[in-house]
Amino acid sequence: MKKRAFLVLLSFLLAIPLFGVNNTAKAATNFADVGSTHRATKEIYYLTEGNIAKGVSPSSFGPNKKVSRGEAATFIGRTLQLNGTKRQTSFKDVGAGMVASGYIQSAAEKRILSGYADGTYRPYKEVSRGEMAIMISRAFGFSFDNTTSGAAKALVSRGIAQGKGDGSFGEGELITRADFSIFLARAINPKFRTISNTVSFKDARWINIDSLNVRTGPNDSFQKIGAVKQDQQVLSSHKIGAWSYIKYGSLEGYVHSSYLRDKAEASNAGNIDPRIAKQVVVLDPGHGGHDSGATGFGIYEKNVVLDTGLKVNNLFKQTPFQVKMTRSTDKFVELRDRVSYAKSVGANTFISIHANAGGGTGSETYYYSAYKNPNVADSKLLATKIQNRLVAAWNLADRGVKNGNFHVIRENTMPAVLVELGFIDRKADNDKLRSDYWRNAAAKAIYLGTLDYYKAKGYQVDGLYNIAK
Ligand SMILES: [Zn+2]
Numbered sequence: 001m002k003k004r005a006f007l008v009l010l011s012f013l014l015a016i017p018l019f020g021v022n023n024t025a026k027a028a029t030n031f032a033d034v035g036s037t038h039r040a041t042k043e044i045y046y047l048t049e050g051n052i053a054k055g056v057s058p059s060s061f062g063p064n065k066k067v068s069r070g071e072a073a074t075f076i077g078r079t080l081q082l083n084g085t086k087r088q089t090s091f092k093d094v095g096a097g098m099v100a101s102g103y104i105q106s107a108a109e110k111r112i113l114s115g116y117a118d119g120t121y122r123p124y125k126e127v128s129r130g131e132m133a134i135m136i137s138r139a140f141g142f143s144f145d146n147t148t149s150g151a152a153k154a155l156v157s158r159g160i161a162q163g164k165g166d167g168s169f170g171e172g173e174l175i176t177r178a179d180f181s182i183f184l185a186r187a188i189n190p191k192f193r194t195i196s197n198t199v200s201f202k203d204a205r206w207i208n209i210d211s212l213n214v215r216t217g218p219n220d221s222f223q224k225i226g227a228v229k230q231d232q233q234v235l236s237s238h239k240i241g242a243w244s245y246i247k248y249g250s251l252e253g254y255v256h257s258s259y260l261r262d263k264a265e266a267s268n269a270g271n272i273d274p275r276i277a278k279q280v281v282v283l284d285p286g287h288g289g290h291d292s293g294a295t296g297f298g299i300y301e302k303n304v305v306l307d308t309g310l311k312v313n314n315l316f317k318q319t320p321f322q323v324k325m326t327r328s329t330d331k332f333v334e335l336r337d338r339v340s341y342a343k344s345v346g347a348n349t350f351i352s353i354h355a356n357a358g359g360g361t362g363s364e365t366y367y368y369s370a371y372k373n374p375n376v377a378d379s380k381l382l383a384t385k386i387q388n389r390l391v392a393a394w395n396l397a398d399r400g401v402k403n404g405n406f407h408v409i410r411e412n413t414m415p416a417v418l419v420e421l422g423f424i425d426r427k428a429d430n431d432k433l434r435s436d437y438w439r440n441a442a443a444k445a446i447y448l449g450t451l452d453y454y455k456a457k458g459y460q461v462d463g464l465y466n467i468a469k
Contacts, residue, residue, distance in 0.1 A: 031061040038063065040178040043185035043192060050217040052078045052188075053181055063178035070100035070123035071177075072132070073113055075184055076139045077103030081219060081241040082110070083314060085307055087436045091121035098123065105436075112138040130171030132180060133161065136187050140240070159195030160186040188217055188240060191252070201235035201247045205260040208272055208463075209320065214253040218243035226251045236260065242318045258319055258464070273460040277320040281450065282342045284352040284408060285309035285325070289332030294357030296425035297434070301355040304433045306330060308421065309353050311443030318467045335407040342412055349382060349453070350416035351446060352408045355424045355433055362397025362429070363390045366404030366418040378415035381456060386419055386449030393445040394432055396422050415453075419446065444468040 034044050044061055047053035052075055056062035067075075077084050084102040091108070094101050104121055107113040112135060115121040127135075133151035137144050142158070144150035152169040155161035161183050164170045175183075186192040190199050207228050215222040218240040226248075228234060234246040234255075243254045258272065285305040287293035293301025309325060316323035324345050326338040333341075342350050356364070365387040367379035383401045391398040399420075409416040421442050422429030432438035447468050451461045 031055055031059060033060045034063055034178075038178070040182050043182045044178065046185050046189065046192070046217065047075075047181050050078075050188075050219055050222045052184070052217075053177075061177065063176060063181075065177050066126040066174045067132075067177055067180045068123060069113075069121065069125050069127055069131075070094075070098070070104065072127050072135055072180070073104045073107050073123075074100050075180065076112060076135060077107055079184065079188060079218070079240065080110075080112075080139060081314075081317075082106035083311070085310055087307070089121070091115050091119065093120040094123055107139075126174045127180070128171060129161075129169060129173050129175050129179075132175050132183060133169070133171070136160070136183060140187050141238075155183065155187075157195075158186075158198045159193035162194065190245070199237040199245065201237045203236040203262075204264075205234050205236045205244070205246065205262060206264055207232050207234065207259060208261050209259045209274060209277060212255050212259045214246070214248070214251055214255055216253055218245075218254045222254065225253050228255070233264070234260070256318075258467070261463075272320060272463045273454075276454070276459060276461065276464075277322070279348045279454070279459075280322045280324060280346050281316055282345065282347040282350045283309045283312050283316075283323065283325045284338050284342070284350060285327055286352060286354040287332075288327050288330055291332050294355055294424045296357060296423075297427065297430045299424065299430070299434050301357075301424055302330065304355050304421070304424070304439065305353040307436075308439045308442050308446075311440055312351075312353075312446045315443060315447040315468055319464050336411070338408050339411045342414065342416075347412075347414050349450065350408070350412050350414055351382075351386070351450065352406070352416070352418040353446070354418060354420050355422060356420040356429075357423060357425045359425065360399070360423050361426045362399040363387065363394055363422055364399035364402055364420045365390070366402050366406060366409060366420070368405065368409040368416065369403040370405075370410075372410050373412055373414075373416055375413075375415040378453075378457070379409065379417060382415050382450070382453045383417040385452035385456065386417060386446055389445035389449035389452065390419065390421070390442060393441045394422065394438065396429060396432070 034041055040063060082103055083106045086096055086101045088096045089101050089105040094104050100123060130148035133155050137151040137154045142154040144154040148171045152171060156163060207230055210230050211227045213224045214226045215224055228248050234248045236244045236246045238245050242257050244257045244260060246255050287302035313323055313325055326341050327333050365383040367383040369376050387401050406418050409418050422433055424430055424433055451464055454461050
């Protein structure tokens with residue numbers, strides 16, 4: 001395929017879904033080239049339902065097209081819910097602007113994917129069956145001897161792949177999107193495998209929420225196939241990302257691991273306050289679209305705070321909290337619309353994320369201390385907890401918790417804070433603002449500070465700290 005045509009195709013394949021993962025009003029996909037008798041029909045629609053695979057156009061899947069290394073990284077990254085935020089990578093041929101850069105870097109950090117000795121990743125190179133076997137074995141933690149034939153054996157022994165008619169695995173043959181879908185779907189869901197009883201349900205777990213949904217796959221987009229009541233015992237076999245594969249009677253499927261505990265008795269440590277599931281946290285990355293916010297050393301505040309906000313969102317997504325964002329893309333949102341959004345979703349806490357400018361240095365967090373937002377004490381408490389965590393994580397100057405008259409914290413009617421991570425026009429602060437590593441650290445600090453706030457308010461959240469380890 002011509003590189004340019006491929007780029008267009010790739011950008012379509014990796015397009016951000018129009019609907020959030022919690023939106024179940026998703027139109028049913030129907031690919032003209034994957035009819036009901038296609039050999040990969042159920043696997044392709046399964047991966048599509050879980051937003052793991054997408055068509056090459058709204059009406060075609062392209063089952064006979066080959067899979068590029070960039071696409072493979074994206075499929076696997078979505079499966080494991082890795083951080084797919086586009087960013088700098090450790091490969092010289094994968095820039096931050098490439099759509100798959102986030103998943104490539106995340107998968108490389110987890111040693112699921114590796115590059116070539118010359119420092120390249122070769123994202124447009126097509127994947128062979130042997131490479132696929134290695135990627136899937138690493139992604140799902142199947143033990144093997146680090147050879148292609150070992151990885152092939154790991155898949156064949158689990159009923160995920162089959163050998164060729166001549167007894168070989170065909171490891172050098174390029175793999176099609178249909179075959180990749182079959183293998184990936186089987187790796188995720190044991191019910192698709194050609195051999196039964198390939199997983200062992202060895203770990204007893206107990207349910208920590210009124211009613212826990214069981215789904216066909218490891219994210220919220222997959223169909224719900226049942227539910228298990230509080231304190232019931234289930235048996236767990238393996239995890240994919242933050243999700244566990246469990247068995248309860250004849251029911252088998254995926255549940256979110258944060259609602260499982262490993263002791264029959266509800267212990268206090270590790271248990272999660274059921275009221276947490278009703279708490280709505282709104283994250284508000286500042287600026288966006290035509291409003292770039294502050295700038296310094298070639299980077300824009302709007303991009304730094306969006307990426308940091310998405311990272312905080314990823315952390316909360318692994319918890320029972322309901323987390324919402326005033327923007328999750330590079331679009332401009334009016335201040336009043338940020339406030340009305342927070343009110344409309346019933347926000348219990350509101351966290352606005354910004355970067356400073358004007359020649360200073362250090363981190364500071366604001367709350368509003370007059371009558372318009374009645375939650376002065378709680379706003380100050382939340383600001384203090386986040387500020388303490390941020391200063392500990394970033395080790396920039398502690399500019400303190402301050403009373404500030406900003407629209408989004410003044411006009412809101414819930415505890416609301418505004419974090420200024422650092423100064424974008426100061427080199428030392430900018431070095432952190434531009435770094436994926438330090439933005440992760442800031443996101444964890446905001447997440448942990450919010451947990452500290454809830455803990456101080458009497459909620460049991462001890463079981464949620466390890467998510468940000
Ligand atoms: Zn700002």
